[in-house]
Amino acid sequence: MENKGGRRLNVDTQPSYQLEMFENKGHISISHSHLEMGKLDGQFEHEFEDECCVGPSSLIRNNSSPEIENHNESFSNAGEKCSISYMKYRAFRSLNIILFSAKINLLMPCGPAAIVVKCLTGQHGWVFLLSLLGVVPLAERLGFVTEQLAFFTGPTVGGLLNATFGNATELIISIYALKKGMIRVVQQSLLGSILSNMLLVLGCAFFCGGIVYNKKDQVFNKAAVTVNSGLLLMAVMGLLFPAVLHFTHTEIHLGKSELALSRFSSCVMLVAYTSYIIFQLRGQNRSYDGDTEHGESQKDEDEEVQISKGEAIFWLAIVTIWISVLSEYLVDAIEGASKAWNMPIAFISVILLPIVGNAAEHASAIMFAMKDKLDISLGVAIGSSTQISMFGIPFCVVIGWIMERHMDLNFQLFETAALFITVLVVAFMLQDGTSNYFKGVMLILSYIIVAASFYVHVDPTSEENSHRN
Incomplete structure (x- = not known):
């Protein structure tokens, strides 16, 4: 590969870990921005979806990073909140169907x-x-x-x-x-x-x-x-x-x-x-x-x-x-x-x-x-x-x-x-x-x-x- 000056650049001589760091930094910055947006919106469902956008390879290679550990904790907390919220939704929906869906229930x-x-x-x-x-x-x-x-x-x-x-x-x-x-x-x-x-x-x-x-x-x-x-x-x-x-x-x-x-x-x-x-x-x-x-x-x-x-x-x-x-x-x-x-x-x-x-x-x-x-x-x-x-x-x-x-x-x-x-x-x-x-x-x-x-x-x-x- 040649540049405008005619000199040939050898890409193979570039350290591979720089590409990995670039990739990791990109993933971290993307996930961080998404988390900020989720907090601004106030919806944990958005946070859950954005967490899924993070590449699995970056999470594995950077599991010792404090930021990734925080992301893992937020991911598990979001899952727990989601399951609790879904259970509450099902309970209220079932209660509404049984108690309020029929007019004859006015006699209860x-x-x-x-x-x-x-x-x-x-x-x-x-x-x-x-x-x-x-x-x-x-x-x-x-x-x-x-x-x-x-x-x-x-x-x-x-x-x-x-x-x-x-x-x-x-x-x-x-x-x-x-x-x-x-x-x-x-x-x-x-x-x-x-x-x-x-x-x-x-x-x-x-x-x-x-x-x-x-x-x-x-x-x-x-x-x-x-x-x-x-x-x-x-x-x-x-x-x-x-x-x-x-x-x-x-x-x-x-x-x-x-x-x-x-x-x-x-x-x-x-x-x-x-x-x-x-x-x-x-x-x-x-x-x-x-x-x-x-x-x-x-x-x-x-x-x-x-x-x-x-x-x-x-x-x-x-x-x-x-x-x-x-x-x-x-x-x-x-x-x-x-x-x-x-x-x-x-x-x-x-x-x-x-x-x-x-x-x-x-x-x-x-x-x-x-x-x-x-x-x-x-x-x-x-x-x-x-x-x-x-x-x-x-x-x-x-x-x-x-x-x-x-x-x-x-x-x-x-x-x-x-x-x-x-x-x-x-x-x-x-x-x-x-x-x-x-x-x-x-x-x-x-x-x-x-x-x-x-x-x-x-x-x-x-x-x-x-x-x-």
Whole structure:
């Protein structure tokens, strides 16, 4: 290489360490300038990015330099700050989604208010009302968290989760009532959930959908309805025989045969419902699976997961515990509320508890019907009734067996007749696979007749059964 003077310069004679020092100085000055800019901006994320611009070779060769040691310390501090800040962000985001994303969460303060009223005044009417209202948003959030968790578990486990936690609120209330020995309250509340889902929820869905689409008949999948109707009739059969055995006085062992038959029938019904769930999850006939269609349609609308798997498990535990706490206050206040409001316990158990406890499901069924998605509405209403009758009631009988509570399937003739007629009415309404607002009106009016009947009905065996053992 020659310069302007014609003399040749030998670059090879230049010391190599000068180039390395030049490179190191350049890196150090660049990183130093970037750090100053990061401090001026006040954002540790910028500092983290600028630290990544520093060459690894310069850091290795100059790890003994005080400036580089300071950079390493700032790098680790930035990472710790970043992780802590990210954890705080995730926590606040998860809390915001659970507590503030649904308008129905405005009722959440009713739960703590019920506890305060119980401790200060002991007025059972207000405690019952506030506990009942406080359970409403918790039941809706429990369903939301279960659906979020199903995104991470796959369709098989997700289906089992939905089947388990779909009516968890009713089951928790029933277990607390069973623990208190209030067997008739358990029977009547579960019966009321079936009646309200089949008549009130389905009737409102048909009526609202028919008003929106008044120029046509809405259609739905008859195959799924046929299978659910068959399961409901099987549940009626399981409840009918113990009642008939009791009132005809044809037991071999008086008072024991009825209980033994109820426990045996409950085990058979649980086996039948488990077979039904397995049949659905294996996908042998997807047309029967109303719950799967419900999940798929929701995934179409909510395509992204809103909370992580760990957050879903955490909130599932928190919501379940809080429902359990309020359920205890709710059950303890039922008898006091009955006296304070001058209202039969049968009416409170069959009508009030299911209407308020299933308010979130009622709203979702109506909403889907107004979007012309009747299969989902039927999955919410008829599917929930099937789950309670074939799983919830037998499950409580088995739990009572374990707890040495003599709960049986003898729902008395009045309640059994109401269930049997309701199943027949709904089966006839659904047999043609179409719906309109007039069918909705008939179902709603039928529910009003049932509600009026329970308002004037006094259960003669309520005190006897509530104090057994």
